[in-house]
Amino acid sequence: MSTETAQDDLRGYRGISREVLARDGIRVWSEVRAKTKQGQFEGLVLPRSETADELHIVLKLDSGYNIGLAADQIESLEEVGRREAQYKIPEKKFPYSAGKPRVKLFGTGGTIASRLDYRTGAVIPAFSPGELYGSVPELADICNLETEKLYGIFSENMGPEQWIGVAQACAAEIEKGIDGIVIGHGTDTMHHTAAALSFMLQNPPVPIVMVGSQRSSDRPSSDATLNLIHATYTAARSDIAEIVVCMFGPTSDDYGLLHRGTRVRKMHSSYRSTFRTIGDRPLATVEREKITILNPGYHQRCPRGESNLALNAAFDDRVSLVYYYPGMKPDVIESLVDNGYRGIVFAGTGLGHVNRAVYPAIEKAREAGVASYMTVQTIWGYTQMYVYETGREIMGLGVEPIANMLPEVAYVKLGWALGQTDDLGEIKKIMQTPINGDITEREPPDGYLVYQGGLPEIEEFMRRVHR
Amino acid sequence: MSTETAQDDLRGYRGISREVLARDGIRVWSEVRAKTKQGQFEGLVLPRSETADELHIVLKLDSGYNIGLAADQIESLEEVGRREAQYKIPEKKFPYSAGKPRVKLFGTGGTIASRLDYRTGAVIPAFSPGELYGSVPELADICNLETEKLYGIFSENMGPEQWIGVAQACAAEIEKGIDGIVIGHGTDTMHHTAAALSFMLQNPPVPIVMVGSQRSSDRPSSDATLNLIHATYTAARSDIAEIVVCMFGPTSDDYGLLHRGTRVRKMHSSYRSTFRTIGDRPLATVEREKITILNPGYHQRCPRGESNLALNAAFDDRVSLVYYYPGMKPDVIESLVDNGYRGIVFAGTGLGHVNRAVYPAIEKAREAGVASYMTVQTIWGYTQMYVYETGREIMGLGVEPIANMLPEVAYVKLGWALGQTDDLGEIKKIMQTPINGDITEREPPDGYLVYQGGLPEIEEFMRRVHR
Incomplete structure (x- = not known):
């Protein structure tokens, strides 16, 4: 921390990055032109955070993004401008208003x-x-x-x-x-x-x-x-x-x-x-x-x-989220069982599927008392494990479908359930009981999906619906 | 296969499911009302596929979906109708036309x-x-x-x-x-x-x-x-x-x-x-x-x-896709290294991040010569690992960002690259060289994203653009 006083012109830099800055007479908040082995960059030299490595000099580019230049790749730094550093936000007394929440x-x-x-x-x-x-x-x-x-x-x-x-x-x-x-x-x-x-x-x-x-x-x-x-x-x-x-x-x-x-x-x-x-x-x-x-x-x-x-602030972190991919081998799941995991949420393909190669590992998880649940990696839609033979087989191995709960949400909920009880039946009840919309009965009519998936299209949709 | 002749009224059913059908005089292609311990269902009894288990009777519901009823939960089956089975599609000689592709x-x-x-x-x-x-x-x-x-x-x-x-x-x-x-x-x-x-x-x-x-x-x-x-x-x-x-x-x-x-x-x-x-x-x-x-x-x-x-039909299946979740522990990654995996694709949060707890395991993977790449689990957008300290730290551990390649595509590509060479530099070159659009230079203007994410909204957009 010796290099990290507010007055330090090289605030936060240590080792080689500090040496390179000092060599070329550059300070934090200098606007510089940096020649590197990968090309030329212009930007503002930022102070480094406490936990930063000593290998990089960080520039804020005009685009607003930061870039880390490896100090040992920098050929030269030239100061082309300077911005005044303001370490303190202007502070004003927050006014108290009687009657405001x-x-x-x-x-x-x-x-x-x-x-x-x-x-x-x-x-x-x-x-x-x-x-x-x-x-x-x-x-x-x-x-x-x-x-x-x-x-x-x-x-x-x-x-x-x-x-x-x-x-x-x-x-x-x-x-x-x-x-x-x-x-x-x-x-x-x-x-x-x-x-x-x-x-x-x-x-x-x-x-x-x-x-x-x-x-x-x-x-x-x-x-x-x-x-x-x-x-x-x-x-x-x-x-x-x-x-x-x-x-x-x-x-x-x-x-x-x-x-x-x-x-x-x-x-x-x-x-x-x-x-x-x-x-x-x-x-x-x-x-x-x-x-x-x-x-x-x-x-x-x-x-x-x-x-x-x-x-109810419980959580057992012996829970994992397994995102299925074709060619998955059973060792991925076996390792979880061997390492003492108590819960697995699968993000399966389609309506909630994995390949046959991992069935023995799922069976092993069941035998070890691991609570296993199935979600869909399509993100939108429901698990429906009765439709195809594959789904029925996987349910037969003890994996429970969990409707349209998002994979991330199912992961959190399973850890939370495992934090409360060891009883697999109780866990299943917790998982399958909707809480705050984690499972919804059905999707809204198509029109309402318009602004669900994408990004800027929400703008147009909202103009129609909301105004 | 003895039960699986085309003439067999119980085509494909074995064991308990066959017994229950026979008990109530029900055949494949019967329309039935099934009383079970979970409630009543109506549908068409479907033939079973070769690899089916013997525990379920499969009904096609009016909704078009199939449901598997556990035979031991069925109290009674009543035939309420019958559809004629046509095992053969009408077959006509495909006409040959000179000059057609x-x-x-x-x-x-x-x-x-x-x-x-x-x-x-x-x-x-x-x-x-x-x-x-x-x-x-x-x-x-x-x-x-x-x-x-x-x-x-x-x-x-x-x-x-x-x-x-x-x-x-x-x-x-x-x-x-x-x-x-x-x-x-x-x-x-x-x-x-x-x-x-x-x-x-x-x-x-x-x-x-x-x-x-x-x-x-x-x-x-x-x-x-x-x-x-x-x-x-x-x-x-x-x-x-x-x-x-x-x-x-x-x-x-x-x-x-x-x-x-x-x-x-x-x-x-x-x-x-x-x-x-x-x-x-x-x-x-x-x-x-x-x-x-x-x-x-x-x-x-x-x-x-x-x-x-x-x-170039190569593939090394010692590759895995690790979908990050908060609270991930290093054992998930260590097990892959211990099991001889040669490649890992991470689907990180935000611009391509994982938590600090797994850094030692990533380090271990690097030491073992595992090729590691970072994608984003937001699905849309690019990895940008220079923006935050976290990204720079993870790159420092040898994980390479891979632009806007989809996690699934990166998994496939890494297995394909590993199938061709052991050389990590060569693999990196393969991964980072765009092939058939797996990496694109930038996203199209916002307007073109309209129909990217969601589902039915494409209809409206296309009406505008395409007609």
Whole structure:
């Protein structure tokens, strides 16, 4: 950490990367032209995060993306400009307004948190209501905000331990009478965490809204501010008392979408319009001061205020998700059994199939008492294991079909069920009992699928339906 | 097989299922009312396939789906009607027309084959041009058809061995001067086989068209006939000399879509409109006598007649596809290394991420000389591993990003590359060199994504673009 003071012109760089910068007289926040063995790059030298390796120098390109240049491939660096570094967000006292709802914002990390940091793409160490207000003053029109950092990690590192921690933190806030909760989260696994909270925190009396951003706030196209406003508004004002994901709707900035925590999936690696409700309508659209319910059937089941909160923060991590591929060999499954796994969710082909070569391993899993469930890797649609001989054979080996539960959701639910009981019959009952939309009876008529699968088409569809 | 004569009223049934049928005086092709411990069902008793278990009696319900009733759960069966069984398709001599193109139809199995069988959902043992002509006389307007059964299996059991067999059979036909090839295939893994053939059979001089059906021909909504006509027309008449998948386009019967073998994925478990080109436009639409190119850039690269056929039917099956989930533990990857796997394709979250807990296992894989590649489980979008620290760390462990190659396609390609060489540098070169669209430089403008993701929305889009 000796190199990581705020005053350090080479903030965060160590070893060879620090040497190369020093050699060419380049500082953090220099705009440089870099000649490398792979070609020439221009961009802004970013500070490095605490955990960074010492081999790369990171440039922010004009496109907004960061690139890591291997220091040993750099022939020369030339300073062509300079940007003033501002390590501190302007902080203002978040105004208290009597009568406005109280909202708690939990931070876990991810790109949304970099809204509050500074151009680095790194995770911020903390964020206060005052910093938030300095950045997004609209929040004070919506609510009285309190903030608390639970974690500071990218969401690919979120897992069962953090799911339990977040669930417990939410329950504690609800106990203290909060009016709504926002959870800032990286987008990679936001849908996994949303599913976990949907099972662990049933029947909350207030909205619990997960939010993230696909592009950090220093980029012109950032979705961070709008998503945060939408999520805070939903938490403070909506009647949707359940776990929802609030992210960008269309490719324009018109509105956000609220997705049920059990039916949502990230569908594009870089687009802002990436979260989509699968196999049903989203719950609602959200604009700056307006929520439009798209799925009243769901909504009515979870009204604000009716609390019967059941906190059940259990998880057994001896569960795996096996995504079938042609030519799969039984050793993939046998290893899980040998390593003591207690649950397997298959993502099979078609209506829920795997090849015959793995049948003996599935049989072995059954003999070892492993709970096995089948989902479909087509993502859309239902398992239907009675249609073909293959499905009937696999059911005969003890694999239970699980309707239209998404593979990721089934994985989370099975770990949650295994955390509660050893009884396979009890686990089956938990798995097959719909919770918060994880299984739906049938898909909506074709028209409603229009905006399910793809990405920008939602824009046009919404123009028709929503306006 | 003693119970399996065509005259047998209990065709295919053995053991307890045969006893229950005999007890209540029920024959195959009886319409029955079945009282079971799980409730009452009405349907048509179907004959059983050769490989069926003896525990179930299979009914075809009015919905068109089959259901397997456990014989020991059946309280009574009552015959309420009878349908005449026709074991033989009306067979007519396929007329030879001088001047029409010669097309070869290879059968591998799947629901499309049951077009040619009879209401059982079972795989047919053989099909002749005469049987095909009896069923789909339009085929004779298109071409002179020859048929050959290569396999008779559901596509979940297709794998590397069959991919190689099909590739070799196609090459042999091309050598003999065929004008086009159609491959009937189950839909579960049609996209995997299409990818394998795209790598194994490069630069064919004629179209190689994969076709299947989502619903067997005894169902009113069957797509079998139309798909077969479209595929045969494409093989006989189109200039698209590459491996394509020909399946239903919209929810109406208006036209089929032709998808590149490397960019197509099954996206719904039961819809007919299930195959979708991901991250690009489909190649073309196909109607009964008309092909409309949607993606001229692709098309021009593979014109009919320019043969430089490279048959390269290699595959090393010591390759696996690891679909990341939060909480993944290193043992999943360690087991692959211990079991001698030589290649791993990861389907990571977001831009191509896994959690830190598995880093040591990835390191171990590298030390063992395992070739590791990263794809994205968002399905749409590119791996971009320079954007976040996580991506750079994972690349530092030897995992190579592979742009927008679909996880399934990357799995097939890595097995194919490993089948050719042990040299990791050579493998990397093979993986990163685009072949037949498996990597595309960038996604088309937003408008073209409209019909990429979802399902029925394609209908509306096509109405705009295509008409």
